[in-house]
Amino acid sequence: MEQFDFLIIGAGCAGASGAMYASRLNMKTVMIAEMPGGLITTTHLVENWPGIKAISGPDLAMSLLDHAKSFGVELKNEKILQIDTATLTAEELEAGKRPGFLVHSASNKYLAKTILIATGTMHRKIGCKGEKELENKGVSYCALCDGAFFRNKTVCVVGSGDSAAKEALLLTQFADKVYVVSRTTLHPEPVNLQRVKDNPKIECLDKAEIAEISGTNKVEKIILKDGREIPMDGVFVAIGHIPLSDIVGNLGVKLNDRKEIEINRKSETNVAGIYAAGDVCNTEFKQAITGAAEAVTSSFWAYEYLNAHEIVLPT
Ligand SMILES: Cc1cc2nc3c(=O)[nH]c(=O)nc-3n(C[C@H](O)[C@H](O)[C@H](O)COP(=O)(O)OP(=O)(O)OC[C@H]3O[C@@H](n4cnc5c(N)ncnc54)[C@H](O)[C@@H]3O)c2cc1C
Numbered sequence: 001m002e003q004f005d006f007l008i009i010g011a012g013c014a015g016a017s018g019a020m021y022a023s024r025l026n027m028k029t030v031m032i033a034e035m036p037g038g039l040i041t042t043t044h045l046v047e048n049w050p051g052i053k054a055i056s057g058p059d060l061a062m063s064l065l066d067h068a069k070s071f072g073v074e075l076k077n078e079k080i081l082q083i084d085t086a087t088l089t090a091e092e093l094e095a096g097k098r099p100g101f102l103v104h105s106a107s108n109k110y111l112a113k114t115i116l117i118a119t120g121t122m123h124r125k126i127g128c129k130g131e132k133e134l135e136n137k138g139v140s141y142c143a144l145c146d147g148a149f150f151r152n153k154t155v156c157v158v159g160s161g162d163s164a165a166k167e168a169l170l171l172t173q174f175a176d177k178v179y180v181v182s183r184t185t186l187h188p189e190p191v192n193l194q195r196v197k198d199n200p201k202i203e204c205l206d207k208a209e210i211a212e213i214s215g216t217n218k219v220e221k222i223i224l225k226d227g228r229e230i231p232m233d234g235v236f237v238a239i240g241h242i243p244l245s246d247i248v249g250n251l252g253v254k255l256n257d258r259k260e261i262e263i264n265r266k267s268e269t270n271v272a273g274i275y276a277a278g279d280v281c282n283t284e285f286k287q288a289i290t291g292a293a294e295a296v297t298s299s300f301w302a303y304e305y306l307n308a309h310e311i312v313l314p315t
Contacts, residue, residue, distance in 0.1 A: 003111040003313065004030045006302050007103055008295075009080045009247065010118030012038020013288040014278030016064035018116050018295030023071040025303045031068065032105065034079040037061035038120055039241075039279065040288050042142040043163075044170050049288060057144065060288070078105040083115065083251060086314040098272050098305075100313035113311040114302040117248060117261060117269075117276040118295055121241030126158060130213035131237075138219025138234045143167040150175045150234045156222060157181070158210060159238035162188035165196050167238045172201040179230065180204045181222070210235070243280045256282045267298035273311070275302055 006022040008015045011033035022029040040046065043057040052060070069075060086099035103110045123141040125131060131139055140146040143157070147170055156179035157168040164180060165188035171178045178201050180186050185206045186196065196202050205224075212223040213235050222232045243260045245253075254262045254270045260282040267275045275298035278291030 001109055001111055002030075003113075004028050005113050005306060006030075006116065006299065007032065007101070007110060007112035007114070008116040008118055009033070009103075010038065010116075010120060010278070010280075011036040011065060011075055012118060012120050012278060012291070013040050013061070013064060014038075014120070014291035014295040015116065015118035016061070016068045017292035018118060018277060018299045019068040019073040020064070020071060021296045022116075022299035022302065023068065023073045025299060027299070027303060027306070029068075029072075030074045030076060030110070031065075032076045032078050032080055032103070032110070034077070036065060036075060036077060042144050043166060044144045045166070046288065064292075076105075076108075078108065080105055080247060083247060084314055085251060086312050088312055092312060096309055097312050098309040100311040101273065102314040111313045113306055113313070114273045114275065116267075116295060116298050116302070117245070117253075117274065117280060118278045118291070119244040119247060120279045121243050123237065124240045124242055126210055126213075126237055126239065128210050128212055130215070130219075131235075134213050134215055134219050134235075137217060138215065138232075139213060140234065140236050141238075143170045143236050146234070146236075147171050147174045152176050153233035154231060155179070155234035155236060156205075156230070156232055157236045157238055159240075160184050160186055161238070161240070162192055164188065164238040165192040167236050168202050169195055169199065171236065172199055175234070176201065178202045179232075181208050181210060181224075182206050183209050241279060245280055248274065248276075258282070263294065265297070266301040267294045268301060273302075273305065 005027035006029045011031040040057040082104040084102040101112045154177040160182040209225045211225045261276040277294035
């Protein structure tokens with residue numbers, strides 16, 4: 001069975017950055033990811049990665065993965081299903097030994113001395129009538145992936161944050177008309193708010209909520225909770241994300257009430273040897289660079305931990 005000093009679940013901005021640092025600290029490191037590149041690959045423009053004025057999300061993700069791989073990090077394209085811990089006696093713990101982990105995918109098992117959880121999030125759904133039925137038939141969660149299908153059409157973005165504004169701005173490259181449906185008001189970064197205001201194709205519908213997405217085999221209209229019906233070809237949902245933290249459920253890793261993994265300034269969880277970074281964590285400000293920084297921090301403290309303890313791997 002393959003054995004690693006630092007096993008990273010996830011290969012988004014956080015996972016790839018942590019991997020690069022860990023391998024430079026001479027830890028045998030692997031990234032295991034269902035979707036290498038992660039969430040940033042769904043955005044067309046990143047203007048706040050230090051040192052690069054503008055880059056597409058896919059290009060940024062690719063450069064991070066390439067950087068990690070150039071230092072010898074392996075990337076495995078698999079979904080991790082379960083993590084088990086070695087059981088140690090009180091005497092072993094007293095002697096400074098610490099438990100290692102057995103990590104399972106559907107077809108493989110890996111031994112890990114330390115683990116970084118960098119699993120990010122999944123899209124939050126509106127939960128309204130018609131959303132599920134019309135997914136991929138006009139309902140989308142990624143303007144970069146699906147925007148080009150809506151050339152000269154009318155679409156809406158549902159959401160109030162910076163992601164919603166960016167999705168709307170991207171969609172103006174294809175659609176004739178882009179509504180932004182916000183439960184409150186749109187409040188992105190000021191630079192994106194100005195871009196939205198300056199764009200004649202965008203119309204903001206504030207204090208509005210979708211009650212139903214309606215259509216036969218494809219999106220035809222949205223019905224708002226106040227009764228308004230608006231003809232529509234596409235609905236892009238950008239109302240946030242749900243952390244993918246179930247994987248640590250059996251390990252006793254502490255989650256907050258939003259199911260985010262609680263970490264400290266060393267990116268440690270409450271379970272020795274398990275670190276977490278990026279969007280899956282309980283940090284308020286979730287960006288590519290903040291997740292990368294948390295992951296880099298974790299690699300340093302995992303290195304220190306491995307120098308301080310003998311790890312007993314599961315048998
Ligand atoms: C539209 C949009 C625009 C954005 N624009 C910006 C921007 O301009 N600047 C910025 O800094 N941030 C931006 N963000 C936020 C940024 O994308 C995220 O903060 C960042 O990508 C999160 O990185 P991560 O590594 O924590 O998670 P993710 O990128 O979500 O990566 C998670 C990784 O874990 C893997 N994974 C999950 N579960 C498992 C499992 N069980 N087994 C194996 N692999 C698993 C996934 O496949 C993936 O590889 C934007 C987000 C959106 C939605």
